[in-house]
Amino acid sequence: MLYVVLFFTLFSLFLYVLLGGADFGAGIVELFSSSENKKITRDTAYRVMGPVWEVNHIWLIILIVIMWIAFPVYFNVIVIYMHVPITLVLLGITMRGVAFIFRHYDAVVDKSQHLYNWMFRISSFITPVFIGMTFGALIGGKIIRTQDYENFGFYELFMAPWLNTFSLLVGLFYAALCAFLAATLLIGETEGNDRKMYSRKSAYATIVLVVIGFILLVYGYYNEMVFITDFIHNPVSIIAVSFSGILLIPLWKSIRNQSSVWSRWLAGLQVVLILFAAIYAHFPHIIIMAGEELSLLENIAPPSVITNLGIMLLIGGSVILPGLFNLMRSFNMIKIFNKNAN
Amino acid sequence: MENLDFARLQMAFTLGFHIIFACIGMVMPFFMIVSHKKWLNTRDPIYLKLTKAWQKGVAIFFVTGAVSGTALSFELGLLWPGFMEHAGPIIGMPFSLEGAAFFVEALALGFYLYGWDKLPEKFHWFTGVIIGISGVASGILVVSANSWMNAPSGFDYNNGVFSNIDPVKAMLNPAWFTEALHMTLAAFVATSFAVAGVHALQIFRKKQIELHTKAFKIAILFGAVAAILQPISGDLSAKDVAERQPVKLAALEAHYETEKGAPLYIGGIVDEEKKEVSYKIEIPKALSFLAFGDFDAEVKGLNDFPEDELPPVAVVHYAFQIMVGIGTLLMLAGLLYFISLKKKSLLENRKFWLFFIFLAPLGFVALEAGWVVTEVGRQPWIIHGIMKTKDAVTPMPGMKYSFYMYVLLYVVLGITVTWLMNRQIKALNSSKDS
Ligand code: HDD
Numbered sequence A: 001m002l003y004v005v006l007f008f009t010l011f012s013l014f015l016y017v018l019l020g021g022a023d024f025g026a027g028i029v030e031l032f033s034s035s036e037n038k039k040i041t042r043d044t045a046y047r048v049m050g051p052v053w054e055v056n057h058i059w060l061i062i063l064i065v066i067m068w069i070a071f072p073v074y075f076n077v078i079v080i081y082m083h084v085p086i087t088l089v090l091l092g093i094t095m096r097g098v099a100f101i102f103r104h105y106d107a108v109v110d111k112s113q114h115l116y117n118w119m120f121r122i123s124s125f126i127t128p129v130f131i132g133m134t135f136g137a138l139i140g141g142k143i144i145r146t147q148d149y150e151n152f153g154f155y156e157l158f159m160a161p162w163l164n165t166f167s168l169l170v171g172l173f174y175a176a177l178c179a180f181l182a183a184t185l186l187i188g189e190t191e192g193n194d195r196k197m198y199s200r201k202s203a204y205a206t207i208v209l210v211v212i213g214f215i216l217l218v219y220g221y222y223n224e225m226v227f228i229t230d231f232i233h234n235p236v237s238i239i240a241v242s243f244s245g246i247l248l249i250p251l252w253k254s255i256r257n258q259s260s261v262w263s264r265w266l267a268g269l270q271v272v273l274i275l276f277a278a279i280y281a282h283f284p285h286i287i288i289m290a291g292e293e294l295s296l297l298e299n300i301a302p303p304s305v306i307t308n309l310g311i312m313l314l315i316g317g318s319v320i321l322p323g324l325f326n327l328m329r330s331f332n333m334i335k336i337f338n339k340n341a342n
Numbered sequence B: 001m002e003n004l005d006f007a008r009l010q011m012a013f014t015l016g017f018h019i020i021f022a023c024i025g026m027v028m029p030f031f032m033i034v035s036h037k038k039w040l041n042t043r044d045p046i047y048l049k050l051t052k053a054w055q056k057g058v059a060i061f062f063v064t065g066a067v068s069g070t071a072l073s074f075e076l077g078l079l080w081p082g083f084m085e086h087a088g089p090i091i092g093m094p095f096s097l098e099g100a101a102f103f104v105e106a107l108a109l110g111f112y113l114y115g116w117d118k119l120p121e122k123f124h125w126f127t128g129v130i131i132g133i134s135g136v137a138s139g140i141l142v143v144s145a146n147s148w149m150n151a152p153s154g155f156d157y158n159n160g161v162f163s164n165i166d167p168v169k170a171m172l173n174p175a176w177f178t179e180a181l182h183m184t185l186a187a188f189v190a191t192s193f194a195v196a197g198v199h200a201l202q203i204f205r206k207k208q209i210e211l212h213t214k215a216f217k218i219a220i221l222f223g224a225v226a227a228i229l230q231p232i233s234g235d236l237s238a239k240d241v242a243e244r245q246p247v248k249l250a251a252l253e254a255h256y257e258t259e260k261g262a263p264l265y266i267g268g269i270v271d272e273e274k275k276e277v278s279y280k281i282e283i284p285k286a287l288s289f290l291a292f293g294d295f296d297a298e299v300k301g302l303n304d305f306p307e308d309e310l311p312p313v314a315v316v317h318y319a320f321q322i323m324v325g326i327g328t329l330l331m332l333a334g335l336l337y338f339i340s341l342k343k344k345s346l347l348e349n350r351k352f353w354l355f356f357i358f359l360a361p362l363g364f365v366a367l368e369a370g371w372v373v374t375e376v377g378r379q380p381w382i383i384h385g386i387m388k389t390k391d392a393v394t395p396m397p398g399m400k401y402s403f404y405m406y407v408l409l410y411v412v413l414g415i416t417v418t419w420l421m422n423r424q425i426k427a428l429n430s431s432k433d434s
């Protein structure tokens, strides 16, 4: 059952990064568009993602709930030391969620739309940055786990681990990833000039992503960060990342041909490969602290809890996944399986 | 104040906020599907208009409920890491099921909101039913996690170590049924009276009377039935508390002395220093009867418990009085509504509508008061008899800033949502009937 739990943990993490990411990304693309294109993006994204946008974010809740049930020690470290950035993420999620619903469900359309729009765009950008910073902090090796809170300063324990260049780079990397996902997704949802625009945006996002990724590796390498050196020395991770790099070639071809089906599959696959590489490099020691690494597989909940959770996840999954699939199909969101759409 | 106090305030504030939106998000879908059904049966366009207006309300409340709920699921850990580290695995089962229920709800909402004219009519309506059912299911599941804090079970506890964990037993703890029943009824009472009150106000102001009367009738029907059942369920809860948390019972009744044939206090001012209650009305032997079903049963008083295990008595007692007072009033209002079905002349009386306008916020006041009874009455324990709240709080200093931030955020949000609802109603009133 531990494997079932692990599977669902990774599954919800991947889906949150992909679907939640595309959702954030739509706001980022909107933020970095000319005012005319802002409107196009707003409407297209609403049409495409409206029915599932709420669902996308439940993956985060599922992930958190699995964490606290099955990996309580792990969860404990995260919520104690990442309190500040997580609070900022929550603030961002709240602003974004309500701005989205306000702008689409306000009974009167007037000047307040302007405010909702900007709130939506800005929080769409900031939230993934903070999410990325939290991830960055967890692998950054700066967390000091202690019982002796008096002897350390607030800054040292609760800020320094996440407020640093490395974390910021990871944050920006994730934001670029979101934009890349969204732009690539939107290619298939538009026609003519709009389609060209998203193809261009998707290409820009790819460039930004590759550049930040490269800086991240170089920075980590020269600062001798455990995570990066291990990453570079792990053959499987390197192969996965290289493969995802090689996929750029067909991706660019399909973007140039404005092929929605292929570009989506490729983009999704690339993101999964990158994520896989990052997790594999250090598995199961996913939290890297100053002088200590915390293994996901040690400190797990007792077997009765894991078994119970595994069963619940299997039952829940067998209800939810077909429902989700049907929802997406009914509203034409999965063109991947649709022969007519390129 | 200390870090601990701010953490508690933040928990109370954010939960108090979430519960309002969660209850509305849980109950409004029922109004919506009733109206929708009537539209399908009668093809009266007013019902269609009402359904669509309520649907917007559901969407707005759902999202506000969802984002504040997302914040809460982190917050349990952010504020109480000591609690979650041990309790998380034990009460995980209702939360994982709740996750599934949320998911189903969000999926159904996706189908419903975007399914007009796209899905077959009956199926579309049915997705609305699923929203309602899964909403209530998730409410019941969270409350069962909360009732575990009152009646911890499903594990062995020795020297600070939790072992032999049985998640099913923890979920079906001895308090879950009474608490879930009372809470579900409360959600219906509070939301129905609030919605009915809003429509009563429009009727009172003579705006779109036909539409608002239809809306009022749908909402109040749920409310009246639930309000009449509520005191019965409250009595079950009280008996439960008497058995499992005698110190909480003593606090909510502000009983200091242990007595046989204990009287019930109504009202009264509590002096926690002198340990006495003045200006109260006493009903002889009633408490013994209410708590144990026996006029001569012994009720333990606060003085018989260790000093450091007492909750703040005054707050709990006042909150309890408020809840029961409002509960009685709303039950009478429910009866009044059923009388008005026979005596139609009541509906012409402006005082009738004024009364329901006045009642609009009271259900929610009772609901918040009820939570204060449950949660403050459990203090100083976070898990009754097992773990103290002060041992669970986060070691991170500076909780006051986080508390202020949430207050600011949620106050602004609360105002905005109210303002949006106002705009919905205005739009509804000004639109022409087609
Ligand atoms: C509309 C709201 C509402 C109304 C009218 C009432 N209640 Fe209530 N009550 C709640 C809303 C509520 C609540 C907020 O939903 C609580 C908090 C926890 C729970 O499960 O329900 C609660 C808790 C609660 C508890 C504590 C349970 C515990 O600590 O485990 C008792 C003893 C009562 N109630 C008793 C009553 C009685 C005798 C009522 C008589 C009219 C009454 N309530 C009306």
Ligand code: HEM
Pocket (backbone or CB within 6 Å): A058, A061, B018, B019, B021, B022, B023, B024, B025, B026, B061, B062, B063, B064, B065, B066, B067, B068, B069, B070, B071, B072, B073, B076, B102, B103, B105, B106, B135, B136, B138, B139, B140, B142, B143, B183
């Ligand atoms: C008695 C207390 C509670 C009740 C009755 C309740 C009920 C609900 C309901 C019905 C919803 C669905 C949203 C809607 O329809 O508006 C919801 C949302 C949510 N609640 Fe609560 N809740 C309670 C407390 C909590 C607590 C303590 C947590 C955190 C651990 C929590 C976490 C959530 C989450 C994560 C969501 C969002 C799910 C989504 O995206 O649909 N709730 N709650």
Ligand code: HEM
Pocket (backbone or CB within 6 Å): B008, B009, B011, B012, B015, B016, B018, B019, B076, B080, B083, B142, B143, B145, B146, B368, B371, B372, B375, B376, B378, B379, B381, B382, B383, B389
């Ligand atoms: C939604 C309705 C709820 C409201 C309005 C509410 C209210 C409160 C209040 C007033 C406190 C502060 C008590 C004090 O410190 O004196 C509190 C504490 C707390 N509540 Fe609730 N509560 C609700 C439901 C829940 C649920 C469903 C859970 C868990 C599943 C929960 C878990 C907690 C925890 C962990 C604390 C902090 C520890 C403690 O003070 O015991 N609450 N809540």
